Every structure is written in structure tokens, then in C-alpha cells.
Amino acid sequence: MIFREVLRPPIWVLAFIYFLFLSIVLSVWAALDTRATLVTLALSTIALIWISISMTSEITFDGEVFKIDKANIEVKYLGKVTVLDKTAMRLLRTRDADPAAYLAIKFWEPRGLRIDLSDPRDKTPYWLITSKRGEEIAALLNR
Secondary structure: OEEEEEEOOHHHHHHHHEEEEHEEEEHHHOOOOOHHHHHHHHHHHHHHHHHHHHEEEEEOOOOEEEEEEEEEEEHHHEEEEEEHHHHHHHHHHHOOOOOOOOOEEEOOOOOOEEEEEEEOOOOOEEEEOOOOOOOHHHHHHOO
């Protein structure tokens, strides 16, 4: 493994989700008994753990295959790699987006990469991915 990055949701995102769950727990407590409230609290906590795990994203590169989550592509099909700052990333994932592009973006991270593809069999023009270490990925993929 040459490169590995794990993008986890920040604590503020999880705290906000848990706050929403706790409002449901409070509603259950107001309407029902303590047992129902404790069950709702336990289910909310389990749901938050599951959400945290499912929102986590992993980017890996082993020298031959570039992977993000379940998507992978061989290096020979990669074209130009562009590091995107906050403004460029915002435009590319909204106004300038191509509907055929593969998106692996996380709303809490404003920076990322655009990786153009050169596979004639694939209709996907590029991958747009979120990364805190975009310069490092670009340097590895552009060699």
C-alpha cells in the first residue's frame, strides 16, 4: 500500500445527528413511558454508530489500482489529476458538474481532486473525490 486516507465524519456532524435523535427520544419520553424512552435512546445510539461507520470513506493506492470505497480503477486508465481548492471544488460539484461523473464527495471537506479518465469503454468523464491530502495523491498518480 503506497497511499491510504480515511475520511471520517467530523464530531460536529455526528453531534448534530445525535441532537436530532435526542429530540425524537424526548418526544417518546413525553408521550410514552421510561422503558420506551430507554429503548429509543439505545436505538438512536446504535443508529449513530452505524451512520458514523457508513459515512466513513477510504482512499487507497497500491501503485497499480486506485480505490475509493467500492470503486476502483487501474492507473493506466487515469488521465490528468487536478487538485481542487475550496472554490473550484464547490463549482465542480454544483454548477459545473457533469451528470455522468463519478462523485465520491463529503460535504464537510471543501477540498478535493478531479481525476480525468481515459478509458474508451467507460462513459464516466472524471472522478470527483474529496480528500484532505489531494496534493499527495496527485503527485502519486501523475508519475
